[in-house]
Amino acid sequence: MQSMSLNLRSKIPLIVIAALLGMGGLITLLRSITVISTGEIGIVDFYGQVSEQPLTPGVHLKNPTARMVTFSTQTREFKETLQTPTKEGLMLNVDISVLYRIDPAKAKQLYQTVGMNYEEIVLVPQVRSLMRSATANFESKTIYTSDRQALAQQLRENLNKALSDRGIIIEDALIRNVKLPDSVEKSVQEKLKAEQDAQRMKFVLERERQEADRKRIEAQGNADAQRILSQGLSEQALRFKQIEAMQQLAASQNSKVIIVGGDQKAPVLLQP
Structure with missing residues (x-):
C-alpha cells in the first residue's frame, strides 16, 4: 500500500x-x-x-x-466644422461630411507609412487645408446659394488627388451647412427675396399681357364679323329675308291671320 x-x-x-x-x-x-x-x-x-x-x-x-x-474597408463618415475664408476675405462657418474607405490593395502601404491612426494624421489635416483652399475661390453669396455643389465637387476631387496614393478613397464630400456673417446673410436673404419678387412680377405681367392679347383678338374678331355682316345685308337681301320669315309664319299650324307692315306703301295680309 x-x-x-x-x-x-x-x-x-x-x-x-x-x-x-x-x-x-x-x-x-x-x-x-x-x-x-x-x-x-x-x-x-x-x-x-x-x-x-x-x-x-x-x-x-x-x-x-x-x-x-x-x-x-467599409464606407466611413468624417464630420468637421471649420472656419474658412471666401474670395472676398469673409470667414464662413462650414459643416462638412467626407465619406471615405480604405483601398484593400494599399492597406499594407498605409499601415507602414502612416499607421492605424491615419484619420488624425492624414485625413483631417488634408480636409481642413483643401477646404480652405477651395472656398477661397468662391464668393460668400454663391457658396450660400448656387455654388455649394460645385464647392463640394472640387473638395472631393482635390482630396482624392491628395489621398488616393496613400490608400484612402474619397467617395463623396458633402456641404451640410453654411453660416454667413449676420450682416452678409441678411443682405443675401434680401437679394434672394428681391429676385423672387421680380420673378413673380414678371409672371403676373406676362399673364396680363396674354389676357390683353386674348381680349384684343376677341374684339377684333367681333369687329370683323360686324363689318362682314353689315356689308352683306343689302336692301334686297333684307326684303328677301323678311318674305322668308313671313312665309314660315304663315305655314305654321297655329297661325290664322298674319298682318305684317311692308314697305310702308301697303300692308301685306297672309292667310293660311
Missing part, C-alpha cells in the same frame, strides 16, 4: 507537466487561428515584417507570436 502511494506521488509532477504542455499547446493553437470579420482586412506584422497580402474575411492560420491588425 505504501509503495503504491509513493508511485502515485512520483507521477504527479509528470501529470502536471503534461497538463501544462497540453494547455500551452491549446493556447498556441488558439493564437495561431485568427478570424477576419466581414468588411475588414487583416495585416500580419511579425516583428516588423509585414505580410505581402492582406487577409480577407474568414478564418486564417498565422504565426502565434505575430501581431494582427485590422482595417475596416
